[in-house]
Amino acid sequence: MLSNKGQVIERLLQGSFICRTTDEEGWRFLKNPANREQVDDYLSTLNRVVASVGSGAEAEVFYCAYRQLGENERKVVGQQFRDVCNALTPLVEWLLLVQEASAQDAPLTEGSPIRLNELQGIVEDTPAFREQLARISHYRLFGSTSASVDAQIKQVFKKLCDMGYLIRPNPEKQIYIGTGKLDYLYEVIRFIDEAEGLALEDRAEAASQSSLL
Numbered sequence: 001m002l003s004n005k006g007q008v009i010e011r012l013l014q015g016s017f018i019c020r021t022t023d024e025e026g027w028r029f030l031k032n033p034a035n036r037e038q039v040d041d042y043l044s045t046l047n048r049v050v051a052s053v054g055s056g057a058e059a060e061v062f063y064c065a066y067r068q069l070g071e072n073e074r075k076v077v078g079q080q081f082r083d084v085c086n087a088l089t090p091l092v093e094w095l096l097l098v099q100e101a102s103a104q105d106a107p108l109t110e111g112s113p114i115r116l117n118e119l120q121g122i123v124e125d126t127p128a129f130r131e132q133l134a135r136i137s138h139y140r141l142f143g144s145t146s147a148s149v150d151a152q153i154k155q156v157f158k159k160l161c162d163m164g165y166l167i168r169p170n171p172e173k174q175i176y177i178g179t180g181k182l183d184y185l186y187e188v189i190r191f192i193d194e195a196e197g198l199a200l201e202d203r204a205e206a207a208s209q210s211s212l213l
Helices: 004-013 024-031 033-044 071-101 116-125 127-137 149-163 180-196 200-210
Strands: 048-053 061-066 113-115 175-178
Touching: 004 024, 004 033, 004 048, 004 061, 024 033, 024 061, 033 048, 048 180, 061 180, 071 116, 071 127, 071 149, 071 180, 113 116, 116 127, 116 149, 127 149, 149 175
Parallel strands: none
Antiparallel strands: 048 061, 113 175
16 A cells, blocks of 8 residues: 555656645645655656645645656647647636636635536526537537537536546535646646737637627
8 A cells, every 4th residue: 555655656647736625635745845855856766846836835736747858858748738728718718707607806726616506507597608608618628519508517517627627526516626726727827928928818808708798
């Protein structure tokens, strides 16, 4: 049986994002500098390092990154980056839909709950939100072909769970929790926006507002 450190290393190498919501024990283990140093020492032999969103006591999610980038590593990272870029617009539009429909001032983050039934009810009662959901669900990322709000929203939530942005702690309840991978996504969005001037959030918001007209 793997030790706590062994389990954390295994999850990191599998590409998991470790946060309080997905793995509180592993998250607390990595919040300890001495433990994180031990994990880093092991990962260094594999050209990997423990990366985080935030630093030190402020770190809220941990993941595995390459320590040095050679030609092969650049190819892997480049593909991962392209995958994230291709998913950005539908993800940002979905985040804006949730924020608007829930009348929240702040975007969805790690630990934030979403009650699917409540969100679905609001969307069904609001024509503009129904249009937004239909557009979002039919993006290739989510792949819905249904005209039903119920099928569309469930397909979107299933895909977000598969991608690691949400978890459903109790399969008997339609309550979902945001994971630390959302915080990682916001870091990627900020990086791309600053580097490329894409204004992704503005573009997604403009697309959402145009559907309200």
